[in-house]
Amino acid sequence: MGKSSKIKVQDREVSILLNEERDFVSLTDIAKYRNEHDPNDIIRNWMRGRTTLAFLGLWEVLNNPDFKPVEFDGFRNEAGHNYFVLSPQKWIEKTNAIGIVSKSGRYGGTFAHKDIAFEFASWISPEFKLYLITEFQQPKNSENERLNLNWNLQRTLAKVNYRIHTDAIKEKVIPVEVTKEQAARFYATPY
Template sequence: MAESTNMKGTIHANGNKIAVISNGNENDYISLTDIAKYKNQDSPADVVKNWLRSRSTIEFLGLWEQMHNSTFKLVEFDQFKNEAGANSFVLSPQRWIASTNAIGIISKSGRYGGTFAHQDIAFEFASWVSAEFKLYIIKDYQRLKSDENSRLSLDWNLNRTLSKINYRIHTDAIKENLIPENVSIKHQGITYATEADLLNIALFGKTAKEWRTENSSSNGNIRDYASLQQLIVMANLESLNAEFIKQGLSQAERLVMLNRVAIDQLRSLLGNPSVKKLENK
């Protein structure tokens, strides 16, 4: 797991707190250390090591890695599999990771330190610790994911609403400054569409029609598939374009200026920790 990890939440399983972290995508990693405390509060690391001694555990971890990790070292895995189960065999998470280049288990130091594993592996470990405890973990993990989806939906809708508000400002500026009186409704629509595509080109590098041609199997439009950063920038571009229109700037001039703004703002937002927090909630 090359990407940095961030605290995502806490599972409350029958009175026990279990940390959950994310590597920035849809995959969550759950603390094996916290799960192990259910079995041994004083020495959770020993519980994890005992689990790793089993041949069935090694085979499960190896299969998971082969399904998800193209750089998994099979030779080293076979060696562990052959040794597993012997009285002298001892395996720590750190040794497993270092020897096989595994990504399903990670070892972290610092504030949220301990051994974490992908949710698939964490649930398997929980089954070994206690089938009953595993059910508590799964139940509250589902609650955590539900809360996460609700927050993402709220953040997304807030940004879509902001974009719609600025869109009204944008279309009013077009109506007042670019559309002469007595122009047909049909031609008014053409003007609006042209200005909307001006923003699409400035931000996405393509028109709505070009996007639909490239994504014929997708539902919705180009903005429905925009990232959180792109939606924020689009809202800003709509306000700026409205001002540029009032200043009497040509469409060509506005396109160049808006494109520069889009590039600068996206670069800034992609590294903005506040936006990252919204994405990871």
């Protein structure tokens, strides 16, 4: 996994990881909104549902050329039955899924691509999902504003430099004997 950060959603910290230029959000942190002590049960219960598996399967088909659809069909046929249980690790292992990542250890947990995480958050609480999306987009909006400011600054500097460069060319490079009409054929004017 790449770099990580945290956002605050309704007084709860939610971890974000950047993995291969894709944002992954902690399902474990989102699940703590419902069950602080055993968020993994919440995730497993969500993964048992037919609509959840249909969503996960479609996301993988659209984004993962190595997804195993035959194994997915087996899960889809079992989904919704009382005996059916599916963990993120089993889903990843059997289908070669890339939309969900499960890490063990002290800083581990279950992370999902933002599309999947927002779907999970909606299952947890529509209110929580909206706050999550708002907080998730906040740093991105700030970054876009910074990039726009930088772009405008570069544009302004380019305009100023253009005038300086064209004046220098007129004074130092174009021979004095060249008329304005002759120079106009070779050099653009700033007006």
